[in-house]
Amino acid sequence: MLPPRTASAKSRWAWFARRLGAVLGLVAVGLVGWMWWASVLPGSYSALDMGVPDFGGGAGSEAHAVAHGHSAAAAAGAGAAVPASADGISVPELTADPDRPADVHVELTARAERVSIAGGEPFDGFTLNGTTPGPTIRATEGQLVEVVLRNEDVPAGVTAHWHGVDVPNAMDGVAGVTQDAVMPGQSFTYRFVAEQVGTFWYHAHQASHPQVVGGLFGALILDPAPETDAAAAADVNPPAVDVVAAIHTYPGGQRTIGGALGDSHRESAPGDIVRVRLINTDSTPTSAWVTGSPFRVLAVDGHDLVGPTSLADQSVQITAGGRADLEVRVPESGAVRVQVPGASVTIGPDGVDADETSAPREHLDLLSYGEPADVALDPEAPDRRFAYDIGRLPGFLDGRPGYWWTINGGMGAAVPMYMVDEGDVVVMTISNSSGEGHPMHLHGHHLLVLSRDGVPSSGSPWWVDSLDVVHGESFEVAFVADNPGVWMDHCHNLPHAAEGLMTHVAYNGVTTPFRLGRDTGNDPE
Numbered sequence: 001m002l003p004p005r006t007a008s009a010k011s012r013w014a015w016f017a018r019r020l021g022a023v024l025g026l027v028a029v030g031l032v033g034w035m036w037w038a039s040v041l042p043g044s045y046s047a048l049d050m051g052v053p054d055f056g057g058g059a060g061s062e063a064h065a066v067a068h069g070h071s072a073a074a075a076a077g078a079g080a081a082v083p084a085s086a087d088g089i090s091v092p093e094l095t096a097d098p099d100r101p102a103d104v105h106v107e108l109t110a111r112a113e114r115v116s117i118a119g120g121e122p123f124d125g126f127t128l129n130g131t132t133p134g135p136t137i138r139a140t141e142g143q144l145v146e147v148v149l150r151n152e153d154v155p156a157g158v159t160a161h162w163h164g165v166d167v168p169n170a171m172d173g174v175a176g177v178t179q180d181a182v183m184p185g186q187s188f189t190y191r192f193v194a195e196q197v198g199t200f201w202y203h204a205h206q207a208s209h210p211q212v213v214g215g216l217f218g219a220l221i222l223d224p225a226p227e228t229d230a231a232a233a234a235d236v237n238p239p240a241v242d243v244v245a246a247i248h249t250y251p252g253g254q255r256t257i258g259g260a261l262g263d264s265h266r267e268s269a270p271g272d273i274v275r276v277r278l279i280n281t282d283s284t285p286t287s288a289w290v291t292g293s294p295f296r297v298l299a300v301d302g303h304d305l306v307g308p309t310s311l312a313d314q315s316v317q318i319t320a321g322g323r324a325d326l327e328v329r330v331p332e333s334g335a336v337r338v339q340v341p342g343a344s345v346t347i348g349p350d351g352v353d354a355d356e357t358s359a360p361r362e363h364l365d366l367l368s369y370g371e372p373a374d375v376a377l378d379p380e381a382p383d384r385r386f387a388y389d390i391g392r393l394p395g396f397l398d399g400r401p402g403y404w405w406t407i408n409g410g411m412g413a414a415v416p417m418y419m420v421d422e423g424d425v426v427v428m429t430i431s432n433s434s435g436e437g438h439p440m441h442l443h444g445h446h447l448l449v450l451s452r453d454g455v456p457s458s459g460s461p462w463w464v465d466s467l468d469v470v471h472g473e474s475f476e477v478a479f480v481a482d483n484p485g486v487w488m489d490h491c492h493n494l495p496h497a498a499e500g501l502m503t504h505v506a507y508n509g510v511t512t513p514f515r516l517g518r519d520t521g522n523d524p525e
Contacts, residue, residue, distance in 0.1 A: 040396075040398060040399040041398045041399075041412070041413075041517060041518075042517055043517045043518050043519030043520075044515045044516070044517040044519045044520050045515060045516055045517050046512060046514075046515060046516070047176065047177045047486060047504060047512060047514075047516055048417070048486065048504075048506060048511065048512060049413070050412075050413050050415070050417070050503075050504075050516070051413065051415050051416055051417025051503055051504060052410065052413075052414060052415070052416055052417060053416075053417050053419050054386060054416040054417060054418055054419060055384065055419045056383075056384030056385050056386045056418065056419070056420075056426065057384060057385055058383045058384040058420070058421070058424060059421060059508075060419060060508070088509050088510075088511060089484065089509060089510055089511070090510070090511050090512065090513060091169050091170055091177075091178050091485060091486060091510065091511070091512040091513070091514070092170050092513065093170070094168045094169040094170045094484060094485055094510075095168050095170045095171065095191065096144060096168055096171070096191045096192050096193055097144075098191075100144050101144070102144050102145070102146035102191065103139070103140075103143035103144050103145070104137070104138075104139045104143050104144070104145045104146065105146045105147075105148075106135070106137050106145070106146070106147045106148070107129075107147075107148045107150070108128045108129060108134060108135070108147060108148070108149050108150065108160070109128065109129055109130075109150045109151075109152050110126060110127070110128055110149065110150065110151050110152060110154050110158045110182075110204075110216060111126065111127050111128075111130070111152045111153055111154065112124075112125075112126055112153050112154045112155065113125070113126070113127055115127060115132060115214070115215055115250075117250060117254060117256065117259065117260075117261055118260070118261065119261050119262070120250070120252075120254045120261050121252050121254065123214070123250060123251040123252060123254075124214070124251075125213075125214035125215040125250065125251065126154060126204075126211055126214045126215040126216045127215055128215075128216060128218060131259070132214075132215030132216075132217075132250075132259060133215070133217055133218045133219065133246050133248065133258070133259050133281075134202075134215075134216070134217065134218030135218055136218060136219040136220075136221060136244055137202070137218065137219070137220045137221070138220075138221045138222075138223065139194045139220075139221075139222055139223070140194065140222070140223050140224070140225055141194055141195070141196070141197050141222060141223065141224050141225040142193065142194065142195075142225045143193070143194050144191060144192070144193050144194075145190075145191070145192055145193070145194055146189060146190070146191050147160065147189070147190045147191075148187055148188075148189050148190075149182055149187060149188050149189075149190065150182075150186075150187040151182045151183060151184050151185065151186055151187070152184065152185075153184050154184065154211070154216075155184065156181070156206060156207040156211070156523065157175065157180075157181030157182055157183045157184075157206050157207075157521060157522075158181065158182050158204055158206055158211065158216065159173040159174065159175050159179060159181055159182060159188070159204060159205045159206045159524075160173045160188075160190060160202050160203070160204070160205075161173035161174060161202065161203055161204070161205035161208075161443075162190070162192070162200065162202050162220060163200060163201050163202060163203060163321055163441075163465070163466075164196075164198075164200040164201070164301055164302050164321075164323070164446075164465040164466070165192065165194075165196060165200050165220065165222075165302075166195070166196065166444050166445060166446070166483050167190075167192040167444070168192060168483075168485075169444065169483070169484065169485025169486065169487065169510075170485075171190045171191065171192045172205075172443055172444060172485070172487070172488075173190065173202075173205050174205045174443070174488050174524045175205060175206035175514075175522040175523060175524045176514050176515060176516035176517075176520060176522030176523070176524055177486055177488060177504070177512060177514055177516070177524060178485070178486070178512070178514065179514060180514060180520075180521070180522060181206040181521055181522050181523075182206075183521065194222045196222055196302055197222050197223065197224045197302070197304075198221075198222060198299055198301075198302030198303060198304070198323075198325070199219070199221060199244075199277040199279060199299065199302055199323040199325055200219075200220040200221070200222065200302055200323070201217060201218065201219050201220055201246065201279050201281060201321075201323070202217065202218055202219075202220050203216060203217035203218075203281065204216040204217070205524050206522070206523060206524060207523050207525075208494050208497075208524060208525055209283070209494035209495055209498065209525065212281065212283075212494065213249070213250070213251060213283075214250075214251065215250070217246070217248070217281050218246075219244045219246050219277070219279055221242075221244065221277065222302075238273070239272075239273050239274055239275040239327070240268065240269070240272035240273055240274065241266060241268045241272055241273075241274040241275070241347065242274075242275050242277070243266050243274060243275065243276045243277065243338075243345060243347065244258065244277050244279070245257045245258055245276055245277060245278050245279065245338065245345055246258055246259075246279040246281055247278060247279060247280050247281060247282065247286060247318075247340050247343065248281045248282060249282050249342075255340075255341070255342030255343045256343055257340065257343045257344065257345050258345070260343075261343070262343060262344075263337070263343070263344045263345070263346055263356075264344075264345050264346070265345070265346050265347075265348075265350070266345060266346070266347045267348075267349065267350050268330050268347050268348055268349070269330065269349065270330050270331065270332045270333070270348075270349065271329065271330060271332065272329070272330045273327060273328075273329050274327070274328050274329070274330065274336070274347050275298065275325055275326070275327055276325070276326045276327075276328060276338050276345070276347070277323065277325050278316075278318055278323060278324045278325070278326065278338070278340075279323045280318040280319065280320055280321065280322050280323070281321075282320055283320050283439075283492065283493040283494050283495065283496075284320055284439075284493060285317060285318065285319045285320055285322075285437065285439060285468050286317075286318055286340050286341060287315040287316065287317050287318070287340065287341070287359055287363070288315060288316050288318060288324065288326070288338060288339065288340050289314070289315040289316070289338075289339055289357070289359055289360055290312075290326065290328055290336060290337070290338055290339070291336070291337045291339065291354055291355045291356070291357045292328075292331055292334055292335055292336040292337055292348075292354040292355065293328045293329050293330070293331055293336045294310045294311060294312045294328075294329075295310070295311055295312075295326050295327060295328045296308040296309065296310055296311065296326070296327045297311070297316055297324055297325070297326060297327075297364065297366075297369065298325040298326065298327050299323075299324070299325040300322070300323070300324055300325075300366065300462065300463070300464065301322055301323055301446065301463060301464045301465045301466060302323065302446075302465070303446065303461075303463035303464075305369065305370045305459075305460040305462075306370050306371045306372070306373040306460040306461065307370045307371030307460060308327075308369065308370050308460070309369070309370070311364060313360045313362065314360050314362045314363065314364045315359050315360050315362070315363050315364065316363075316364050317363055317364070317468065319439040319466050319467065319468035319492070320439035320441075320466065320468075320492040320493055321439060321441050321465075321466035321492040322439070322464070322465075322466040322468075326338065328347065330347060330348050330349075331348075334348065334352060334353075334354060335347060335348025335349065335352045335353060335354040336348060336354055337354035337355065337356060339356065339357070339359075341359070344356065366449075366459065366460075366462050367449070367452055367455065367457050367458065367459060367462065368457075368458045368459045369459045369460060370459040370460025371459065371460055372458065372459065372460070372461070373460065373461055375448060375461050376480075377425060377448060377478060377479075377480055378425065379425065379427050379448070379450055379478035381425075382424075382425045382426055382427040382478065383420075383421070383423075383424040383425050383426065384420060384424055384425075384426045384427070385426075385427050385428070385429075386416070386418050386426065386427070386428040386429070387408060387428075387429050387431070388407060388408070388416075388418075388428055388429065388430045388431070388440075388489075389407065389408050389409070389431050389433070390405065390406070390407065390430070390431065390432045390433065390434045390438055390469070390491075390501065391405070391406040391407075391409060391433055391434050392404065392405055392406060392434040392435060393406050393409075393411065395411055396412075397411060397412055397499070397500050398412065402499070404499055404500040405434060405491070405496055405499055405500040405501035406434075406500065407500075407501070407503055411500045412500065415500075415502075415503045416503060417503060417504055417506055418489065418503065418504070418505045418506070419506055419507075419508055420481040420505060420506070420507055420508070421481065421507065421508050422481055422482065422484050422507060423480070423481065423482070424480070424481040425478065425479075425480055425481075426478065426479050426480070426481055427450070427476065427477070427478045428447075428476075428477050428478070428479075429474060429475070429476050429477075430467070430469050430474065430475045430476075430477065431469075431473070431474035431475075432469045432470065432471055432472065432473055432474070433471070433472065434471060435471055436471060436496075437468060437469065437470040437471060438468075438469050438491045438493060438496060438501060439466055439467070439468050439469075439491060439492040439493055440466070440467050440468075440469055440489070440490070440491060440492070441465060441466045441467075441488075441489070441490060441491070441492040442465065442479070442487065442488075442489045442505060443487040443488045443489070444483045444485055444487040444505075445465070445479045445480075445481070445482075445483060445487065445505070446463045446464065446465050446479065447463065447464050447465065447467060447477040447478065447479050448461060448462070448463055448477060448478045448479065449462040449463075449464060449467070449475060449476075449477055450475075450476040450477060450478055451475070451476045452473065452474070452475050452476075453473060453474055454474075464477075466492055481505075481507065484507045484510055485506075485507060485510055486504055486505075486506045486507070486510055486512050487504060487505045487506070488502065488503075488504055488524070489502070489503050489504060489505050490502035490503070490525075494525060497525045498525040502525065
């Protein structure tokens with residue numbers, strides 16, 4: 001109804017303003033409703049449909065675009081021409097030799113139960129073979145490792161992801177991407193050849209945040225084979241004691257090393273050289289420092305550093321999911337204490353203690369630590385360049401309103417899907433303007449850090465599978481696409497991954513039959 005002709009101009013403008021406000025309100029409600037509806041995911045969908053293909057300036061794949069509903073025009077819009085299709089392969093085909101017998105065989109049984117840590121508060125959690133952490137698995141380079149995972153009664157299902165190990169894609173343990181979750185009463189057998197050397201770990205990648213916090217994790221140590229360069233290097237100063245030190249915070253804020261609250265003790269004689277394998281299994285970065293002895297950082301994320309020098313009064317930052325191997329020498333009198341906030345391990349003769357100190361103010365910068373060396377990778381003329389820009393925006397994620405993490409400005413199905421071909425040299429710039437730090441983890445590959453904030457790496461080649469990117473920081477990294485599959489690339493602050501900070505690096509021509517979504521039982525985060 002229009003205002004009367006006798007109404008004043010002011011009244012007529014007020015009437016129009018009210019009507020306009022009502023119309024704009026309806027439009028806003030409609031827009032919000034459409035945004036909500038568009039964000040709701042199907043009950044079952046493929047991981048390959050969750051992302052806009054980004055070919056990084058390199059060759060695309062028409063076959064991939066057609067198979068997954070991505071048009072050639074959309075692929076070309078990502079900055080690349082779309083060539084002829086590649087031969088297809090499915091994730092379950094990407095395995096180790098099925099006829100080769102296992103050299104190391106391990107059986108793990110996952111249970112949901114009331115967990116008690118000595119001296120701590122009991123909680124409802126999970127165990128592997130009745131313990132948490134689960135058994136340490138140890139193998140030698142070149143051996144075929146076979147692990148049978150059984151789920152006794154974990155209701156949500158379980159998987160095992162081999163963090164930092166470049167396993168064949170079918171063995172990666174990501175529910176809905178490389179396998180289905182192992183439900184109660186079921187089992188799954190993982191098989192892979194230990195082609196790397198170093199400190200790694202394994203953990204659940206189904207409902208991963210509650211399951212990892214609750215206890216479904218363990219250490220994996222891969223030793224060098226005899227008569228290799230790595231074995232020869234280790235023989236120069238062989239450690240008398242090898243300490244596996246998994247750092248973990250259980251429910252209730254119970255900080256542990258190796259499952260022990262507070263300070264634990266490892267017996268060692270004066271003069272002993274000790275390798276301490278620190279594994280950060282938490283979702284946030286931590287720092288470690290040493291009292292009672294100088295120390296060296298021998299390795300990061302399973303890669304030995306070149307020319308590590310002696311350190312004192314410095315702390316070492318270890319990001320979520322990351323590892324650092326420290327070398328210490330037990331003094332002739334006293335002991336060595338390796339500390340992290342809230343827990344420590346003392347190494348020395350029985351009954352001998354070491355000082356407890358606060359964290360040093362100075363942090364070791366791995367960008368300049370050690371000596372440069374040649375790497376089997378030329379990043380100067382890469383086949384593909386990608387941007388991985390981390391941000392945060394309000395919106396809807398699978399129908400849930402919130403303030404969600406974004407990748408290149410997109411969230412949910414609008415994040416980029418990074419497409420590569422086998423053999424590609426890839427350079428990726430990871431930048432963070434989200435307001436919080438993020439420990440970024442690419443499955444199936446290791447990243448060589450080229451620079452941070454434009455400053456080139458000048459120390460030992462710094463290879464990582466877990467990289468802490470703080471707010472305002474930018475890293476340039478490189479890797480070789482030498483492990484075909486569909487690989488998760490996500491924040492290892494596991495709640496962040498569930499809040500949108502997750503995508504994939506996918507090889508052209510590789511497909512997966514596994515499905516994600518509320519109707520599938522698969523929930524990797």
